[in-house]
Amino acid sequence: MVMSLRRSTVWVLLASGLVAALLLAAASPIPPVHAQAKKLKIGVIFDYTGPLAGGGSDLHALGAKIMIDHFAKKGGVEGYKIEAVYADAQSKPEIAINEAVRLIEQEKVDMLLGFYSSAQCVPVAGRVEQLQKFMWITTCISSAVLENRNLKYVFRIQPSGRQFGLMSTDFISQNAKAKLGKEPKDLRVAIIHEDGAYGVDVSKGNEEGAKKAGFNVVLKEGYAATAPDLASLVTKLKRARPDVIFHTGYNPDISLFLRQARELGLRFNALVGHGAGYGVYDKLKEALGKDVNYFYNVDPISIWLANEKALRPELVPLIKMVVLMGVDARRIYLITSALGGGLAGLAACLLVLQYDVHPFVGLSFGPITFLICVLGGLGNFGGGFVAAFVFAELISLGGLYLDLEWGYVFAFVFFIVMMFVRPAGLLARRS
Amino acid sequence: VTRSLGWIAGAGLVALPFVYQQPYHLHLMVVILIWSFAYTSWSVMGRFGLVSLGHGGFMGIGAYVTALAWNHGGVTPWIGIPLALLAGGILAVLVAYPCFRFRITGHYFALVTLALSGIVLQVITATRDHTGGSLGYTPTRHQGGSSLYALQFTGKTTWYLIALAVWGAGLYVWYRVDRSMMRYALEAISEDEDGAAAAGVHVTAEKLKITVLSAMMTALAGALYCQYQMFISPDTVSGISISLQMVFAVVVGGIYVSLGPTVGAVITILLAEVLRISFGTRAVGWDNLVYGILLVLFIVFLPKGIVGSIVDAVRPRRAGRLAV
Numbered sequence: 118m119v120m121s122l123r124r125s126t127v128w129v130l131l132a133s134g135l136v137a138a139l140l141l142a143a144a145s146p147i148p149p150v151h152a153q154a155k156k157l158k159i160g161v162i163f164d165y166t167g168p169l170a171g172g173g174s175d176l177h178a179l180g181a182k183i184m185i186d187h188f189a190k191k192g193g194v195e196g197y198k199i200e201a202v203y204a205d206a207q208s209k210p211e212i213a214i215n216e217a218v219r220l221i222e223q224e225k226v227d228m229l230l231g232f233y234s235s236a237q238c239v240p241v242a243g244r245v246e247q248l249q250k251f252m253w254i255t256t257c258i259s260s261a262v263l264e265n266r267n268l269k270y271v272f273r274i275q276p277s278g279r280q281f282g283l284m285s286t287d288f289i290s291q292n293a294k295a296k297l298g299k300e301p302k303d304l305r306v307a308i309i310h311e312d313g314a315y316g317v318d319v320s321k322g323n324e325e326g327a328k329k330a331g332f333n334v335v336l337k338e339g340y341a342a343t344a345p346d347l348a349s350l351v352t353k354l355k356r357a358r359p360d361v362i363f364h365t366g367y368n369p370d371i372s373l374f375l376r377q378a379r380e381l382g383l384r385f386n387a388l389v390g391h392g393a394g395y396g397v398y399d400k401l402k403e404a405l406g407k408d409v410n411y412f413y414n415v416d417p418i419s420i421w422l423a424n425e426k427a428l429r430p431e432l433v434p435l436i437k438m439v440v441l442m443g444v445d446a447r448r449i450y451l452i453t454s455a456l457g458g459g460l461a462g463l464a465a466c467l468l469v470l471q472y473d474v475h476p477f478v479g480l481s482f483g484p485i486t487f488l489i490c491v492l493g494g495l496g497n498f499g500g501g502f503v504a505a506f507v508f509a510e511l512i513s514l515g516g517l518y519l520d521l522e523w524g525y526v527f528a529f530v531f532f533i534v535m536m537f538v539r540p541a542g543l544l545a546r547r548s
Numbered sequence: 549v550t551r552s553l554g555w556i557a558g559a560g561l562v563a564l565p566f567v568y569q570q571p572y573h574l575h576l577m578v579v580i581l582i583w584s585f586a587y588t589s590w591s592v593m594g595r596f597g598l599v600s601l602g603h604g605g606f607m608g609i610g611a612y613v614t615a616l617a618w619n620h621g622g623v624t625p626w627i628g629i630p631l632a633l634l635a636g637g638i639l640a641v642l643v644a645y646p647c648f649r650f651r652i653t654g655h656y657f658a659l660v661t662l663a664l665s666g667i668v669l670q671v672i673t674a675t676r677d678h679t680g681g682s683l684g685y686t687p688t689r690h691q692g693g694s695s696l697y698a699l700q701f702t703g704k705t706t707w708y709l710i711a712l713a714v715w716g717a718g719l720y721v722w723y724r725v726d727r728s729m730m731r732y733a734l735e736a737i738s739e740d741e742d743g744a745a746a747a748g749v750h751v752t753a754e755k756l757k758i759t760v761l762s763a764m765m766t767a768l769a770g771a772l773y774c775q776y777q778m779f780i781s782p783d784t785v786s787g788i789s790i791s792l793q794m795v796f797a798v799v800v801g802g803i804y805v806s807l808g809p810t811v812g813a814v815i816t817i818l819l820a821e822v823l824r825i826s827f828g829t830r831a832v833g834w835d836n837l838v839y840g841i842l843l844v845l846f847i848v849f850l851p852k853g854i855v856g857s858i859v860d861a862v863r864p865r866r867a868g869r870l871a872v
Contacts, residue, residue: 165829166836178829203828203829204825204828204829205824205828205829207824207836209783209784210684210779210781210784211777211784212824214777214779215575215576215579215821218571218572218575219572219825222570222571222572223570223572235683236682236683236684236781239683239684239686239779240684240686240777240778240779243686243778243779247702261683311682312673312676312681312682312683313681313682313683314683317681317683339676339681341673341681341682342682343682343783484662484666484788487659487662488659488662488663491655491656491659519674520674520676521674522670522671522673522674523670523674525666525667525670526667526670526671526674529663529664529666529667529670530663530667532659532660532663533643533660533663533664536647536650536652536656536659536660537646537647537650537652540650540652540656
């Protein structure tokens with residue numbers, strides 16, 4: 118028994134060492150060949166995985182790839198051959214930093230292209246500036262990326278978030294009388310946004326525009342795009358009774374918000390989104406059906422909605438290709454989500470009614486579920502039931518009267534205190 | 549022999565950045581050293597059965613207190629970091645003292661601390677007017693880039709040496725604890741609290757001491773991470789996922805040996821980087837899948853961790869827990 122155990126240990130060590138060695142060999146960079154003199158090497162960084170991928174980053178990545186392939190096939194630009202290295206930022210700022218440094222230092226790229234989330238652009242731009250390489254940002258619309266930073270090597274081909282925000286308020290102010298039957302100064306508006314660089318920036322534009330138009334701002338609130346529950350935000354909105362809601366979010370949170378808004382019977386005359394999830398029309402329609410027809414969105418038009426006849430003829434097949442390739446990429450993503458989510462049980466089936474499914478959806482529930490079980494007393498069915506209600510109420514009420522996150526703080530503090538007072542569970546008999 | 553080998557390895561590590569200058573590799577090494585120190589801090593208490601899932605919270609406190617003091621109060625990190633350590637220590641006492649007093653041990657202790665890291669994460673996110681919320685937070689650059697006063701350096705070599713020194717100090721603390729009477733007291737406590745108390749061990753005090761030590765070390769790791777990366781966000785330095793990351797890495801490396809957490813950090817970080825780079829964008833998402841499977845395999849087949857198993861294989865005769 119002891120012998121075999123030790124032998125198996127040795128085998129595992131050997132095998133894992135071998136795997137590591139192979140992987141290292143596979144990953145070590147191929148020595149660069151200086152054959153062609155004029156070559157431009159581009160490092161492309163987008164999120165192929167994680168919540169931002171479905172929120173639109175993989176579409177951007179696809180667009181970039183199509184254009185790069187197109188020019189590479191044509192033989193390059195201005196006599197320069199083009200070569201691209203692609204990297205996945207996995208929806209995490211620290212990975213984006215790692216990849217940016219790696220592409221510049223190891224792969225020796227001449228410039229970086231891409232970046233979807235402003236939370237990645239802000240730190241990466243600082244690094245790139247330090248290394249004195251070019252960074253060409255396709256998305257990251259937050260003003261915080263460029264404003265007052267005096268960057269010399271970073272470029273962005275996008276309007277800033279503030280401009281988005283101003284545009285949407287301007288649009289509502291112009292149409293208020295004709296379409297909503299109210300003077301702008303009588304209009305009750307709410308501004309809600311995810312609290313990353315992007316949402317904060319657009320909401321600032323919203324606020325500025327609302328002030329200019331004379332709207333009555335009844336609610337302005339941020340939330341974390343990863344928040345697992347937005348019901349208390351919806352309740353707050355119901356209480357504030359806005360005519361128009363200005364919303365800025367990514368994708369999973371937009372679907373979640375809209376579903377919960379529908380369930381709780383939130384009413385409004387107009388809802389204006391600002392890109393990201395609101396630009397991915399297909400996904401919204403999948404989630405909400407006909408309701409999407411009552412939404413407005415400030416965004417460059419999705420290419421598959423573009424009028425083919427108005428385009429240059431050579432662009433039409435390109436666009437068809439985008440849609441086709443999009444399906445393919447999505448299938449791979451589906452397989453990995455299925456594998457990742459294979460352990461979700463019956464509760465998950467019920468939760469899917471409210472949530473967009475993505476491979477990371479489970480992460481926000483695991484710890485809370487566990488805490489609730491222990492709070493109720495392990496193996497105590499009734500206790501678990503009561504604990505779940507108490508937890509949910511604390512989270513919702515905390516979120517209703519303060520910011521969303523404070524609800525969780527209250528619930529966690531309650532848990533800790535109850536562990537001191539009643540460690541065997543809420544309904545346990547005193548021994 | 550082991551000792552002289554150790555000195556040679558140490559000298560090699562110090563000399564490394566002067567010989568080898570690849571910035572990406574140095575960057576990885578700095579990150580690995582900082583995380584190694586954080587993991588070592590966790591295992592200082594984790595090895596005695598005090599499984600804390602609250603270290604993500606301590607790390608977040610360390611990073612955010614230092615950065616907030618610098619940006620809002622203009623307090624140099626030389627004062628900010630001790631403040632951060634103090635804050636981490638106070639938080640540890642606030643949570644751990646009642647836990648030990650009311651004899652909350654084992655899984656229950658893990659869960660109480662789990663709630664703690666949840667609280668820290670949510671408070672950082674909720675106070676977005678000061679901390680930037682999910683957007684993250686960047687310490688203001690001192691003019692000129694590098695400055696000892698602001699503890700900001702643009703060169704990777706400086707950071708490498710700082711991280712190396714702190715990591716070495718972490719190992720030294722581990723070693724001192726390993727050689728102290730405290731270790732015997734804590735081992736007795738982890739076996740049987742009543743027995744230890746009967747034998748004259750002050751259970752609550754001993755556990756509290758090691759918890760505060762571990763929490764303060766972790767807060768230091770958070771502060772260093774912040775000063776090096778110059779960017780922190782709630783998810784990268786705090787929360788439950790960071791706590792779990794610490795536990796996984798330490799278990800993979802080996803919880804009862806001094807170099808275990810370091811090896812855990814090296815393996816988990818390199819594995820994640822190598823997998824991501826080699827799978828690249830060709831097979832999106834598979835790197836995480838393989839990473840997860842390998843982690844599970846390591847934990848199932850090498851419950852003593854990689855270093856622990858090697859030590860056992862090399863010295864099969866000697867019994868008991870050995871320090872390398």
